[in-house]
Amino acid sequence: MKDNIYTALRESHDRQRSLCRKLLRSQPHTERRQELFSLLRIELAAHAAAEERFLYAPILMHDAGLDSSRHALHEHHEIDEIIEDMQVVRKTGAGWLAKARKLSEKVHHHLREEEKKFFQVSGKILSETQKARLAAQYRKDFQRMHKALSAE
Known part of the structure; x- marks a missing residue:
């Protein structure tokens, strides 16, 4: 099977889950x-940055993809806010675990919605050539971001 943007994204989605x-x-x-939280935080951030650049941005340019792209971007922002909250709360208390559950629920909801709805909308907009090109760009940027975030 030829590599495309959806295959590349699902690899990260599986790691996130x-x-x-x-x-x-x-x-x-x-x-x-602490190690798992750090790994998840880096995975989510690298994925979101590369996905926003190499899937959401191209889809935002089409009327048919405007609403779904905006919604997906909003969910990324919500996930970022939960991560920020978790970084300042002690990782040993019940409050932190409640935030971790909220994060997991939000991540799972976002991935499910993206795979079931956004991929279908964007799949109708992008050509097969674009899907393959975007996969290569996404993978390269994901690796770059992952490396940069891991070094912090």
């Missing part, structure tokens, strides 16, 4: 919880 599950199962007062 897995990291959310592991984070919620992690034990309080452990380095593993």
